[in-house]
Amino acid sequence: MKHFTSILLICSLVCLQSTAYSQDYFAIHFKYKPQGNYRLDQPSKFLTHESLARKVRFNVKLDSLDLPVSERYLSALQPLIKRNIYNSNWLNAAIVIADPEEIALIRTFPYVEKVVFIKPGSQSRERLVRKSDKLSNINYLPIPTDRIISNEVQNAMLGIDKMIEAGYRGKEITIAVFDAGFIGADTIKAFYRAFDLNKVVGRNMVELDSKNVYTGHHHGTNVLSLMAAYNLPQIISGAVEAKYILCITEDINSEYKIEEYNWVKAAEYADSLGVDIINSSLGYMDFDDPRMDYTAGDLDGKTAIITQGAGIAADKGILVVNSAGNYGRRGSSSITAPADAKGILSVGAVNVEIEMSIFSSQGPTADARIKPDLAALGESVFLLGPDGKGYFSQGTSFAAPQIAALAAGLWQAKPDWSKDKLIDNLLRSSSQAEAPDNLIGHGVPNFVMAYDEPSLEIPDTENFYQVKAYPNPMMGDVLNIHFGTEKELQVFFFDISGRLISSKMLMRTTEGEPFLMHIPALLAGVYVLEVRTAKEVKRVRVIKK
Structure with missing residues (x-):
């Protein structure tokens, strides 16, 4: 009887595994967007007040990408799929779980442009080590107990110290942070300004049935501390008065293309809340399924799904700040998607001598554009861990949020600037603006030079x-x-x-x-x-x- 039970259990597991494998994740892209209830001249029916207000403010025109996916198409899919995970208006796609037989039929529908396999129902662990490596760049170095350490070095490199003194700390700016999780962020004292003022909302795009974003990984907490932390004399970051949208888009358990779609969906969500800046310390090149891998030739500003999403966000007036990647040891053209997108800021890493960090990904893009665009300190970066304590770490992941914080303060100081003018002034202010290259782009930007107003007054400090x-x-x-x-x-x-x-x-x-x-x-x-x-x-x- 015991032997029979074991056989039964094994058979059950095999059946379950077979079922899991057959029910994979797919992105169904549609050719058209027929509408029944929504029209571009009645945007309040499908866009929030915050999103519309930002579009009016920066004269961003509505287009078909703002319209929802056709309800008619979604209804036709419903009997053939196991679950509709979510829909992407920008990509005109439905993310679903379905059997291969169902997908074969769906591919024949005249309004279906393509169907993309984006994640297996049961995950292989053949190449998962690279996801671990991807998030292991944190490598905390503890601070000696006899020293009071702050982030003044990295702030001074960007002029954020002067920005703070001038009273520009990201007020009235909304920043979305896309990452792998924000463990501890809701309990860390240094984030009290953001949380106590009810200026933080979040969404978990990996586990849609969960509203908890303070889970997953602490990488997002590290990143957030470089923008939102305030706990003198330990740390004061450059955008402590901004509003924050925290989104988990990265699945720490695997690396598949679904994470790119998660990113785009999160960008749509942030856009609906009137987001100004997206900070994304994420990048994609290699996947657990090697058939999904990108090559340097794919990083052309239009091929990768996440790059398309970043480009759409940029076209809608959102400033996307993305880490260039940590593949620098591969040499030229080692950036990761979506750092190759047009109209965004991709950020590389330097040391205090403004020399490229050896791990920092390099350009150019496949279409010969200079990347990264800017650089910030990426070695011995002072940040907070999930326990609220200070640590030193490294990576382009921690260079990007410093630029995002700088941009937030500058945009507060210059609220009439468009996203493109903001980018232009940041580039112009940088340490090698006259001779940009594919190592650190235009170099390290500076608040004072980007502001370009000699009459700017700094209260309560030296002129x-x-x-x-x-x-x-x-x-x-x-x-x-x-x-x-x-x-x-x-x-x-x-x-x-x-x-x-x-x-x-x-x-x-x-x-x-x-x-x-x-x-x-x-x-x-x-x-x-x-x-x-x-x-x-x-x-x-x-x-x-």
Whole structure:
């Protein structure tokens, strides 16, 4: 009897496994969008007030992508599928679970453009190690207990410290964060500003029956801390006053194309809430099913599903900030989708000397566009773990949210700028704007230079804008300094960690000429010039190339 029970159990498992394998996930793309109840001249019937308000604000025109998938088509599918997971308006597709026999019939429907296999019903673990590797770039380095560490280094590299001092912290900006999970985010003290003010909503695109986004993986929590964390003196990030939409799109248990569709669906959801910025520290190149893999030739700004979604979001006036990827050791054209999308910002990683991190993915795209677009600190990045403690980590995943935070503050300061003008000014402000390359793009941007308003006032702080130092970036050993009317000036030169490099008393003969500061053998990197008079102290960031 015991032997018979074992045989019965084995047979049951085999049957269950066979059923699971046969019921796979598919994306059914439609050719058309016939409508019965919805029209573009009556958008309030299918778009939220927030989404419409943002479109009006930036003069974004409605188009057929905004319309829902045809109810007629969905009704015709219903008897033939096991479940309709969700529909994508932007892709004009239905994501379903179905048997191969049903799918074969559906492919013959005249209004079906294509059917894409996106995930097996029962997952093979043959290549799952790469998903683990993908999220293992965190590699926490604990902070010594005898030190008070903050994120001032990474903030200073982008001018976020000056942005914060000027009072721009992302207020009235909505940021969506797409990731693998946000474990601990709802309990971390540093996020209290966002959560206590009821400025956080979320959706789990991987487990649609669950409303919990504080599960899955802590990667999203790490990313969020680089935008929303406020807990002095430990950390203050650049967009602590923004509203947040947290979406789980990445399945930590596998790597299949369904995650790209999850991303697009999340973008549609965020768009419906009037999102301004999407931060996505995700990228796709290799999958558990090698038939789904992308090649460098596919990264052309239009092939990958997630790239199409990012492009649509950009066309709708949403700023998409995406990590370039951590495939840098593969060499040129190693970016991952959707970093190849047009009209977005893909972000690479640098060290404090503004040198490309060895792991940071490189361009160009398959159609010869420069990528990444920008770069930020991606080595020894200070962030928070799911326990709320500070750690150092690395990866382009942690460079991208710094750029998103910078963009949020800048957009608050310049609310009339379109998404494209915002991008243009960020690119123009960057450390190698005149000579972008496929290693770090236009380089490291800067809030002050992107703002481009010499009359900007910073309350309760030194007037940063009265100090002029050039050339900046420095190419040689001499720095010209314009400041004040005195003929003597005491100056100090610090590295980004606060270590004094040089201090001098400079002299000039007339008020109109600059002070000349000679700094020989200066290594490439980010520095702070401090000038002092009897009445005041001023500081300015200087980049040495």
